[in-house]
Amino acid sequence: MAKLPDKDCTGCEACASVCPEGAITPRPDHEGFLRPVIDEGICTECGLCVERCPVLDEKRGSTDVENPKVYAAWHNDPKIRGASTSGGAFSAFALEILGRGGVVFGAAFDEEFRVCHREVTDEDGLASLRGSKYIQSHVGNTFKQAKHRLEQGKDVLFSGTSCQIAGLQAYLGTQYERLFTVDLICHGTPSPELWRLYLDAMERKYRSKVVGVSLRDKRIRWQTPTMVISFANGSEWAAPLTDSPFQVGFWNGLTLRPSCYACRFKRLPYPADITLGDFWAVELIHPKLERDAGISLVFVNSEKGKKLFEAVSGSLFTKESDLEFVKDHSHLLHSASVPPGREDFFAGLREMPFEEFARRKLKTRGALLRLAAKVRRSLLCCMKSLR
Ligand SMILES: Cc1cc2nc3c(=O)[nH]c(=O)nc-3n(C[C@H](O)[C@H](O)[C@H](O)COP(=O)(O)OP(=O)(O)OC[C@H]3O[C@@H](n4cnc5c(N)ncnc54)[C@H](O)[C@@H]3O)c2cc1C
Structure with missing residues (x-):
């Protein structure tokens, strides 16, 4: 029998929704993305999941306009x-x-x-x-x-x-x-799991539960978005997207x-x-x-x-x-490219506390500025010792 896609699975959950036996459950994979898991004991091999998978056989809806x-x-x-x-x-x-x-x-x-x-x-x-x-x-x-x-x-x-x-x-x-x-x-x-790890780290930092999130607030203006997280103790974290390791990972496609x-x-x-x-x-x-x-x-x-x-x-x-x-809109017709080191990134995710992981792998604007300052200081030291 044909199989559901592996790498190409988009996690749309059509297969789990259509299974007449309820034999398919979406479960997180090692990167935290939901994937269909089939209970072989219940599955009758009717093939409906494969037949309806939009990746294996794309069924177009009513989009009938060639040039929208x-x-x-x-x-x-x-x-x-x-x-x-x-x-x-x-x-x-x-x-x-x-x-x-x-x-x-x-x-x-x-x-x-x-x-x-x-x-x-x-x-x-x-x-x-x-x-x-x-x-x-x-x-x-x-x-x-x-x-x-x-x-x-x-x-x-x-x-x-x-x-x-x-x-x-x-x-x-x-x-x-x-x-x-x-x-x-x-x-x-x-990845939803990465999101959870990020929120857990923010809750540790602020010693309080998250009670509100806006991933793109327009308090400055639309062109200069801010990420805002509110906590139960009344604190608020608000910063440019480049200051959030979660947003850095998203926008650089990692x-x-x-x-x-x-x-x-x-x-x-x-x-x-x-x-x-x-x-x-x-x-x-x-x-x-x-x-x-x-x-x-x-x-x-x-x-x-x-x-x-x-x-x-x-x-x-x-x-x-x-x-x-x-048509030149960057994400309209072209997918994000796979950044170098993506596989190592997910492999290392659970090997250390998220705070440490983010410091090493998801460099925020602040971290990059600190790194640039450190390199500059080292260069100045080298130049002085050469004089
Ligand atoms: C993951 C993601 C990536 C995006 N990337 C781009 C991009 O690269 N370029 C670009 O021009 N626009 C992108 N967008 C779309 C853009 O951010 C706005 O959602 C869109 O323009 C609609 O905005 P609005 O002001 O009309 O309505 P809003 O009220 O802002 O949009 C709400 C709509 O977004 C849907 N939505 C929100 N989060 C999700 C989610 N996680 N999964 C599915 N649906 C969701 C809601 O169901 C609702 O339909 C992206 C959106 C998402 C969710």
Whole structure:
């Protein structure tokens, strides 16, 4: 019988969701990424998991537009725009679906700050989905829940990375008129275990539980993001992304899931009806747009996506842009490269306390400045002794 993919597995959990016997459980591998583990005692070898795996056989959804239209956009409500990572376009689509009595699925922090997909049925709940969590999200039962809602005749908006949307489409195996999907331009997803180790280290440092996290706060401005962690004792850690070892590992591509280095969904159109990202370099093409509060880059990939986009025209500022220009967006069509030393990195992760590990392997801006100062001092000493 054909096997589920190994290195190429994206962790979308379609196989676990579709297994009629419940024989597949996602479990963390040695790098902390969830992978399907089959209980051979329960498995009947029906082959459905392999048949529905989106990596082995990609089932396209309703994305039928070869050259998607692209827009710069932001939510007209400054509070929503401010609380979102880019321009808050996601919230416009989500609020439209909630307004129709529908439900929205997306990634949220749970009470332990693990990232998990969840269903949201009202505006208050939507706040938990807002903002990028740069950690791979656990899909859990949400594909099954979404199917149940569709069968109840509800409108459903499912958001996630492109591999998760392809996983949902493969799991469903059929098109639903009331299903709307949103995916993201994605640099890749870091290991949930690394995230836990990082938070544990921060809790040790501040001697207090983490009670709030924003991985990209706009308190300075969108172009100069800040990471913010709040603690139960009232302390707050807020710093540029380059000061967090977790962010350093993410942005230099060291901590991503192996499948992210050859992401098969990085081609146009993306699998979802709507694709969202940050409109970096927007000033080169639309110099008059106000950037500091954040600008979303929106791709409309299907007829269904077009109708949803038109439906939110009252709440979203939009300006049509140029597909050829945005094709240069660094993570749109190209995967991150595997940085040298990635394998050693994960092999060494549990060999020492995280604080020590981060000092050696995830050099923050502060650490690099200290290193540069040390090298300068040594050079000056050498020059003096040569005189
Ligand atoms: C792991 C990751 C990598 C990204 N890399 C890039 C990039 O390289 N370039 C770029 O332009 N944009 C990237 N983005 C997208 C960008 O950060 C914004 O999420 C996107 O522009 C939407 O912003 P918004 O303001 O419209 O809404 P927001 O409210 O900020 O976005 C919330 C949306 O993001 C989803 N989401 C949040 N975290 C996760 C997660 N861990 N897994 C799945 N879905 C999640 C929510 O379900 C919701 O749909 C990335 C996002 C993630 C999660």
